[in-house]
Amino acid sequence: MADAELDRLLAGAHHDPHGVLGAHPVADGVAVRALRPLARSVTAVTADGARVELTHQRDGLFTGLLPGAAVPSYRLHVTYGEREESHEDGYRFLPTLGDLDLHLITEGRHWELWQALGARVRTLEGVTGTAFAVWAPNAQGVRVIGDFNGWNGVAHPMRSLGSSGVWELFVPDAGPGTRYKYEIHTRDGRMLQKADPLARAAECPPATASVVHASAYVWGDAEWMAQRGGEDCRQRPLSVYEVHIPSWRPGLTYRQLAEELPKYVAGLGFTHVELMPVMEHPFGGSWGYQVTGYFAPTARLGTPDDFRYLVDALHGAGIGVIADWVPAHFPKDEFALSRFDGEPLYEPADTRRAHHPDWGTLEFDYGRREVRNFLVANAVYWCTEFHVDAIRVDAVASMLYLDYSREEGGWSPNEHGGRENLAAVAFLQEMTDTVRRRAPGALTIAEESTSWPGVTRPTYEVGQDGFGGLGFDLKWNMGWMHDSLGYVARDPVHRAYHHDELTFSMVYAYSEAFVLPLSHDEVVHGKRSLVAKMPGDWWQQRANLRATLGYMWAHPGKQLLFMGQEFAQGEEFDHDRGPQWWVLDEDWPGHAGHRGIRSLVSDLNQVYTATPALWELDCDPSGFSWIDGSRSEDNVLSFVRYDAEGRPLVVVCNFSPVVRTGYRIGLPDAAAWTEVLNSDAERYGGSGVVNPGVIAPEPVPWHGRARSAALTLPPLATFWLRPNPQESDDE
Structure with a gap:
């Protein structure tokens, strides 16, 4: 040579x-x-x-x-x-990637990218080893370092596969469990050691190596997967328990969680869990939102197959799984995606677009085909390889606007001089359409905090703004969350002047298909827990929370509640300590109140699931009618929810600490009504002011309806009425 x-x-x-x-x-x-x-x-x-x-x-x-x-x-x-x-x-050996793989990668259309790049255990000509492949188009050379060569890459240089920018090498005898990284020789002569962007497993942080993984898991959820698409998610019940799994029960592994979490969630009647990001991340305090291993479940709790076991167990308990997904930004850690081959690659070259001012991270270059393909394939990966039923996309607003959190002069406009990130719009549309096509039945949910039009509109429908819809199935209703919490955080004497914070949500309730979130974002960073936001003494705080939950479950839209709030823990979220389970102990003086709120959440879910009026027409204005939304001076609002057959459920909220007797409410046509749920019931820790037995409407016109009833409104409470099945003649 x-x-x-x-x-x-x-x-x-x-x-x-x-x-x-x-x-x-x-x-x-x-x-x-x-x-x-x-x-x-x-x-x-x-x-x-x-x-x-x-x-x-x-x-x-x-x-x-x-x-x-x-x-x-x-x-x-x-x-x-x-x-x-x-x-x-x-x-x-010949290259382990074929011409079709390279063509699809170059075109940005390889929807199973993890089957081409990363570390794949293969058998070639009877020889078993691992095929390594990585995209690094700006590198002068790439080598694999790992356990198999004493982390000295001289003996394992990779070959460049032409203009694709992919480097490849088959290493015989390297198998599952092997730790590795890529050693990248940059164009300016530096040597970088990088974790594999498509690694299916990683070392447990703070270690940063990638790990070869070949799944041996045998799924047991075939029946679930066959029916998970079913009918439109907007027309079926969806109630979500949001979980940070490393802290839900600190110290438990994926498999140990599989023994406890499904039973707990099913017992509370939730239909889904939403897992805060499980993708590998270096800092636990980020709760998973600063991802360095997009294709690897965090090793803190076990192996990728252990995570599959948890998902399988949740499905076995009838619980759908939503995974938080973070395509909006990634951290600057040197071992990960940042300047991966020595130059901007996953991030834009323009620093005004690359650096995210809020989180000190980098944004993705959505206009680059290979980067867009990396993200779209990753969404498909979680829905297919891990049987995740939905992905909730974090921080969508920060992707859509070029000037998001940026001062004047700190951002560059799009080709038309506007502030919209056209590449991000195209990426989100491609992602939602591809997930729908490649993972039938899997949902996409947007956390989008602005009024961007058409988030849940199909991508092929162009709005007045000239943009097609983003194609999401559901969108978090951040406006409802902020307004509702703003209202209930006020002393009742001041609520009369802010009544519109409760009623305004119905002005835009049908502009999108909404999820109503009371998420982890509202119980961290000094915002206090939900119950601690409420005014008054300890009893009033819990009553306010119960009334708010009753209102939330009855409002059009799906529900999401963060862990610990289902039993009104007093402290805000701590990712190290987890929920305050001890407040439920029998020997703690206030345990009954905490247990009562958990019982209320369970009953809300049970009645909700069994009552189509609360979910069947969530996205149809015909499913809602005000009775009276104007009683601001009383802190009272009342409305009706209808199912597709016109069967009503009446909802009355009294956000005043005053018991109101003889309070007349106009009712839909029905011969008799009964309380199906009352947040002031004694079993929930309330004062026990209820409307017992059968309520017979009188032929007294009220609220524009032919019949009405004089009801008792419990203090700081929400109650639901439905036609009495024995005596009903409802339409």
Whole structure:
């Protein structure tokens, strides 16, 4: 080998090591070259037993000549001092990626990208090993370092697969559990060590290596997966329990959680859990929202197959799984995506678009085909490989606007001079359509905090703004959350002047398909827990919370409640300590109140699921009618929810601490009504002011209705009425 060729190999700057290493027919035989630094000797041994000791040229390069014209199957026997190794030569194999893979990667259309890039355990010509492939188009050279070479990459340079920017190498005998990274020689001469962007597993932080993983899990949820699409999610019940799984029960693994979480969630009647990001992240205090391993469940709680076991167990309990997903930004950690091959790659080159001012992170370059493909394929990956039923996309607003959180002059406009990030719009549309096509039945949910039009409109429907819809199935209603919490946080004497904070949500309730969230964002960073936001003494605080939950479950839209709030824990979210389970203990003085609120949440879910009026027409204005939304001076509002057959459920909220007797409410046509739920019931920790027995309406016109009833309104409470099934003549 020419010295210049060898120098490039040793420097890690060779684009085609397979062209010079391995076996190559020459005029008088087959030339074999092996790069084994620190080796004392290298011998090539063919399948028929012929042995040829290779000659050391210099700096670990061994060369020799095998007889014959065709390349035989052979192994390399290598001696390092007193240690001997025997293994196949990875440089005698053809590339593990085909032309179609490379074409799709270049086009940004490889929807199963994880099947091409990353570390894949393969068997080639009867030889088992791991095929490594990474996209690094700006690199001069790439090497694999890991357990199999003592983290010295000289012996394992990768080959460049042309203009695709992909580098590839098959390493025989490297199998599951092998730790590895990529060593990247940049164009300016630096050497970077990077974790694999498509690694399916990673070391447990603070360690940062990637880990070879091959799933052996056998799923048991075939029936669930076959029906998870079913009818439109907007026309069926969806009630979500949001969980930070590392702290829900601190110290439990995925498999241990699988024994407890499904039973707990099912017992409370929730239909889904939403898992705060489980993708690998270096800092636990980020709660998973600063992702470094997009294809790897965090190793803090177990292996990827252990996470599959948890999802399977949730499905077995009838619980759908929503995974938080973070395509809006990524951290600047040197071992991860930031300047991956020495230059901006996953992030835009324009620093005004690359750096996220809120979180000190980097934004993705949505206009680059390969980056967009990385993200879209990742969404598909979680919905197919891990059977996740929905992805909730974090911080969508920060993606849609080029000036998001940026001062004047700190951002660059789009090609039309506007503030919309057109590339991000196209990415989100492509993602929602692709997930719908490639993972039938899986949902996409947007956390979008502005009034961007058409978030849940189909992508093919163009609005007045000229944009097609973003194609999401559901959107978090951040306005409802902020307004509602703002109202109930006020002393009742002041609520009369802010009544519109409760009623305004119905002005836009049908502009999108909404989820009503009371999420982790509202119980961190000094915002206090939900119950601690409420005014009054301890009893009034819990009553206010009960009334708010009753109102929330009755309002059009799906529900989401963060862990710990289902039993009104007093402290805000702490990712190290988790929920305050101890407040439920029998020997704690206030346990009854906490248990009562948990019982209320359970009953809300049970009645909600059994009452189509509360979910069947969530996105149809015909499913809602005000009775009276104007009683601001009383802190009272009342409305009716209807199902598709016109069957009503009446909801009355009294956000005043005053018991109101003889309070007349106009009612839909029905011969009799009964209370189906009352948040002031004694079993929930309330005062027990209820409307017992059968309520018979009188022929007294009220609120524009022919009949009405004089009801008792419990203090700081919400109650629901439904037609009495024995005496009803409702329409």
